[in-house]
Amino acid sequence: MFQEVYDVIVVGAGHAGSEAAAAAANMGAKTLLVTMNLQTIGQMSCNPAMGGIAKGQIVREIDALGGFSGLVSDKTAIQFKMLNKSKGPAMWSPRVQSDRMRFAEEWRLMLERTPNLDFYQEMVGGLLIENNKVVGIKTSLGIHIKAKSVVLTNGTFLNGLIHIGEKQFGGGRAGESAAYGITEDLVAIGFNSGRMKTGTPPRVDGRSLDYSKMREEKGDEIPHKFSYLESSKPLQHQKSCWMTYTSETVHELLREGFDRSPMFNGRIQSTGPRYCPSIEDKINRFADKERHQLFVEPEGWDTVEVYVNGFSTSLPEEVQFKALRSVVGFENVKFFRPGYAIEYDYFPPTQLKHTLETKLVDGLFFAGQINGTTGYEEAASQGLMAGINAALKVQERDPFILKRDEAYIGVLIDDLITKGTEEPYRMFTSRAEFRTLLRQDNADQRLTPKGYAIGLASEERLKRMEYKFYESDKLVNYFKETSISPEEANPVLESKGSALMTQSDKMFKVFSRPQIDLEDIVLFDRVKNYIAENDLDQEIVEQAEIQVKYSGYIEKERNNADKLKRLEDLQIPEHFDYDKIKSMSIEAKEKLKKIRPVTVSQASRISGVSPSDVSVLLIYMGR
Structure with missing residues (x-):
């Protein structure tokens, strides 16, 4: 079935995989996108929205480089808002409410119109590795498909375990099976892996809600758009979202199920996203708050399905239902499906280079939740960069790396590989020290010439x-x-x-x-x-x-960024012997030997490496 050797194989077709496949193929690499289900390409697993604080900047950066997320978002949006307009433009963040079904459909159609891109539906059960170099993948049917590089974008599917109350079952997403084999292959050759958790709220029938009791949330009067291309048009008509609140009654009903909550009874050991906590976590951590906001978000133009943003939970389904029926406007709510939590494998990203290629295996790239991030936008940006660099590697061209003063994408990747993460990483404007430079309005000026130079932006x-x-x-x-x-x-x-x-x-x-x-x-x-x-x-x-x-x-x-660039230009020799530096702290030596930073600037950002350690390093390098 597969006689040729592909330039790039992308495993997984979520936001990271879709961007990786599109980027590699559009740069001329012969690419294969392998997914367990071709019907869920570009699926929005959680909330039906793109963008938000700092995330909107990332979508514009993806678009400026020639990626597809902005175009897909504009074409399938049902509402647009520019967040933080009361603050300075460094904080402005575009966000769209999306039509979930049309979003996935548009992603698939755009990929099918992409030259150099093939598709195959099956579970990938392992990797083909020879002499510390990836040479392909093996499927659950035992088929070996050869490739010069492989990008893994497995999302929450690696040994995924879904929790609803005391019930648990294998799965990568509701109604879809988990993926097995890849983690075991990687651990066997020396990779470190860990477990993370994320969750999602119930989906409900909009016809059963009383919107007259809620506050209407309209889109902007003059909506913007994500894509810089003229062919992408702002919304002419918009659909409203709604807001309501929990109450003490709701909280008491939820507490009744805490003894059966996998979060509190020890069934879930892994770490969840700090900035997107479950409703049970919120009422436990913020016991003094009498109520919490719930955003009632339509899933599309025509469907009656509604996403209850702010009510993420893994409590027993009857507890979820009883509590939600006590929310104002939800007195007669009908469920489409309950909320749940999911645990999955990830690989600490300090095992990667700035290109997102692994340090252990040549030609193997990781992107998305496999690196410990959370969010469609964070995943898509990593997929784009991994796809670009996989194609460049095969074409024997220089790698493509964005610096911290050039893009939020650069901040994201540098944070991951330099500091690592022990909880799902989410981007915020506060993570970028040069956020006045990294605005959503100028992503095209910052990045389109770079995207054009590598053959991706038109x-x-x-x-x-x-x-x-x-x-x-x-x-x-x-x-x-x-x-x-x-x-x-x-x-x-x-x-x-x-x-x-x-x-x-x-x-x-x-x-x-x-x-x-x-x-x-x-x-x-x-x-x-x-x-x-x-x-x-x-x-x-x-x-x-x-x-x-x-x-x-x-x-x-800009002046501050230029000063720091001097440290970025100071390369550390690849096999530098940190043990010979007697006056450096033991912790700093251990971190530097593990992460192997490429520049002095990167070394200075590693947790545990002090300014005095950096000074000693500079002296030993003759500075």
């Missing part, structure tokens, strides 16, 4: 990016060169409580005042006329406004 993307920043720079220069009179400016300044002007001044200086918001700049008649005369779209105007308002912060952060 020329259309590059030209659109160049036009956007050419026009926004022209608008900024117009502000710098054009004066505005007190008669023009004072009405707006007075309404904003800003000091009035007594003489004309440059627009740039006036618009830089802290009291003037981005929305205020387009209130000035001459600005409005300039935008209309030059037919500038919302993205161009927004980009120029950000450059005006935050130029000082951006410049300061």
Whole structure:
């Protein structure tokens, strides 16, 4: 059946696997995507949404590089919101509510339209490894498929175990079997593995809910979109979400089942996501809170299925049902399926290089939850990078690595391989020390030239990016060169409580005042006329406004990033002997020998390596 040797085999077709397969194939690598079920390609296993705080920036970065997640999200969105608009633009984070069925369908159709990509449905039961190099995979039917590189994106399927109350059964997702064999193969050749846990809430019948008792949550009046491509269009119509709350009554009903909760009776030993706790965990940890928010999210345009965001649980199904019926608006709720927790194998990511290739096995890459992360966006970005680097390795080209000041994707991967993780890793804006540089609005400027250079981003993307920043720079220069009179400016300044002007001044200086918001700049008649005369779209105007308002912060952060780059350029020899450094702490030596950082900058970010340890290292390197 499989006579040829593939350049890249991708195992798993979730968010990581789909992006990995698309990237490798679009870069010209002959690629095979192997999944246990072709009907669940791009499946949203948990909430029907893409983006959010920091996650939205990641989706825009994937799109800027030439990935598919932004395009799929835009095409299947039912609601758009730009979160954190009350804060500075470094915090703005796009999010869409998605149509779950159409999202998976669109992913499959886009992949089927991708040249160089083959598909095969079967469970992968192990790897073919010769002389510490991966040479293919073996399936549950005993078929051997040869490849020059393999990307593992197994999600929650590796020895997956589902918990509902005191019941437990093998599975990688509700209604789907777990995958066995790969963990055992990897551990046998020296990999360390661990267990993690995640959970999901019940899905309910929207026809059984009373929305009149809930608060309506509408999308933005003027919605944006994820993809920078012109072919991707913002939503014209949106579907509302809803909000309600738990209560003390609900909490008491939930507590009645705590003795049968796998979280509290010891059945689940592994660590769950800190920032997405189950409802039983929330009422246990935050016992002083009388209520918790529940977001009632429709699963699509036409389906009546509803996702109860905030009610993730593994309590017995009758406890879930009884408690949820005491929530306002849920008095007559009908279940589609109960919530559950799932335990699965992962491999601590300190066993990887920055390319996401494993240190132990040449040509083997890991991406997604197998690396200890949580979230569609985190998985998709790793899949993209693993697919890119697998293709580049086969093509004998230089690896593609993003630095911490270049992308949230760079922060994510550097955190994983440098610090590791003992709980499901989730991206936040606070994890990025250069978040003013890593905004959602400029991901195309940061990354599209890089994506184009490796053969992934199209020329259309590059030209659109160049036009956007050419026009926004022209608008900024117009502000710098054009004066505005007190008669023009004072009405707006007075309404904003800003000091009035007594003489004309440059627009740039006036618009830089802290009291003037981005929305205020387009209130000035001459600005409005300039935008209309030059037919500038919302993205161009927004980009120029950000450059005006935050130029000082951006410049300061760029200077800080440039200083740190000096340490990034200091390479540590591959076989450097840390034992010869007598004045370095024992903990630092152990961590450095285990992780083998490539640069001094990476060494400085390893937990347990102090500034004094870094100073000693620099001295031994002749610095």
